[in-house]
Structures are given as structure tokens and as C-alpha cells.
Amino acid sequence: MSESPDPRLPSARSAPAVPYASYLRVYEPLAAFREPERTHWADYARRGVTPTAQDELRRSLSDLVRVPVVGVPAHESADAFTAELDGVLLVCPWRTRLRGWLALQELAEQFPPPVLDAALPPVLRRRAAEEYERWRERNPDARPWIRTGVWQVPLRWFVLVADEEREYAPGELLRYRTPMVQARRRLARALRALREAEGYGMLAEGLVEVGSWLEEFHPRSMVELDYGGLVHALPADRLAADRSARDLAAGLAALRAGDASGAAGAYGELAERWRAVRERLFAN
Numbered sequence: 001m002s003e004s005p006d007p008r009l010p011s012a013r014s015a016p017a018v019p020y021a022s023y024l025r026v027y028e029p030l031a032a033f034r035e036p037e038r039t040h041w042a043d044y045a046r047r048g049v050t051p052t053a054q055d056e057l058r059r060s061l062s063d064l065v066r067v068p069v070v071g072v073p074a075h076e077s078a079d080a081f082t083a084e085l086d087g088v089l090l091v092c093p094w095r096t097r098l099r100g101w102l103a104l105q106e107l108a109e110q111f112p113p114p115v116l117d118a119a120l121p122p123v124l125r126r127r128a129a130e131e132y133e134r135w136r137e138r139n140p141d142a143r144p145w146i147r148t149g150v151w152q153v154p155l156r157w158f159v160l161v162a163d164e165e166r167e168y169a170p171g172e173l174l175r176y177r178t179p180m181v182q183a184r185r186r187l188a189r190a191l192r193a194l195r196e197a198e199g200y201g202m203l204a205e206g207l208v209e210v211g212s213w214l215e216e217f218h219p220r221s222m223v224e225l226d227y228g229g230l231v232h233a234l235p236a237d238r239l240a241a242d243r244s245a246r247d248l249a250a251g252l253a254a255l256r257a258g259d260a261s262g263a264a265g266a267y268g269e270l271a272e273r274w275r276a277v278r279e280r281l282f283a284n
Helices: 039-048 054-065 096-110 114-120 122-138 157-158 180-195 203-215 229-231 236-241 246-256 262-281
Strands: 022-030 082-085 090-092 146-150 166-169 174-178 222-226
Touching: 022 157, 022 229, 054 157, 054 229, 082 222, 096 122, 096 146, 096 203, 096 246, 114 122, 122 203, 157 180, 157 203, 157 229, 157 246, 157 262, 174 229, 180 222, 180 246, 246 262
Parallel strands: none
Antiparallel strands: 022 090, 022 146, 022 222, 082 090, 166 174, 174 222
């Protein structure tokens, strides 16, 4: 597909700071969408609109610098990321409004009320929660195509991908892309190994939750794990040497082979590596 600028998207000069977040995305084939959305995405791709993750970021953060602050967009985004796999158009809708509601729920679990009140007044959070409840009643089966990890790549995400699928361009991107069938197969195999071992309950629970989410999508979808803004936060040599998917796979292989010590060492080293990254969230 040819690339052409979308006049609806802000210029790069107005870009806000990059948030240090990673993303897990699902791209579905057009056949997975009902009308009229299927036609919308077909026309969208035909027009050559190719927004980037930075475009999505600028759009979603623009509300946060308004006065008064808008915690959740008033309207759902009509944009998406697109890709092709074996000649088939795949679409990953942004669903910015839905993700905004879900993010507010997560913030309430992670930060104390005084911090939340300073960032987003209680009256706006209550209003957003009420709007979400009303919307949810009309859309009980809705789910996001994109998940976000702030100052980390959740370790359970690495189960879905393999080291040979790694794509790295210094200063630009670090991502993995894999067919949905492969992601589900890897998840199921890892879950069996974790359930037969001791001490990996939290990782197993996380995989169950991710697996339930993946089951909502078309089997011919593509899964993308994108380091996102972390490529701008971590040293280039650290990223070049990062083989987290390979390291987690090695730990799981040790677990399946009955090498509990080797598995614990591999997983512990990987967890500590990413814990050091997450701690930057609270640094001044």
C-alpha cells in the first residue's frame, strides 16, 4: 500500500513527548468485521491512509493538554493500523475511546486518589465511568485490539512470539510479528508447562487472561508485540542485545525438561532485567 499523509493527523512538529510504553496488537482480516465497518476499513486502506504509532499518540494525548482536561475522547476513533499477510489486508482498529476507559480503570488500581485527583479531577473520572457503563450496556462484546504496557513489556507477552520473528531498527523500532495460530499454540504449550510446575502461578494466570483475549479474534489474524516508546528510553546497546523472547523460551524449555533450577534462573534473570526498567516509572 502506498503511503500518503493524512490531513487529519497533526504534523510532526506538534508531537508531544513519547510515552515509554509497549504494545500488544492484533491485526484482523477484513472478513472478521461486520458491515458497515468492513467497508469502512476497505475504503480506509484504499485511500492509502497509513498512520503510525506516533500519529495515534499525538491524537490521543491532544485531549490531555486541553483546558479543561478531557480524560476520554468524546467520540471513537475511525483510524487503524494496517498490514498485509500473504496478500490479505489486516486491520488493527485504534479504539482510542474504549482504551481510554480501560486505562482509567487501571490507573485507579495503580495510584492513590491524591495522585489521580491531581492528574484528572474526580468529577471527570466519575463522568467517564458513567459513560463507560452506559456504552458497555450497548456493546457488551466489545474488546480492544491493542493492549499497553507502561515502562515495560509484560513477560507473558514474550510467550506469544519467537526470537526469529524479532525485527530491530536502532532508534526506530523493536517488534515481533507472528500469525495468531502460532501465538495460541505457544501460549497453550507454555501454560501446560507452568501449570505442572510450582512457583509460576502469577505468570500462568496472566497467560490465561491473554489467551482469553486472543480467543476473541479471527484465527487468521496477526499478533504484534511492539516495544513502542521503549526504543527511545533504553540504551541502544541494551536493545540490540535484548533477546527476551528467546530467554523466556529457554526457561520454558528447561521447565519442560524437568530442570527446575535452570528454569528458575532464566526466568529470574529476565524478571529482574525488566523490573529495573519498570522502576524508572517512579524515578524523578
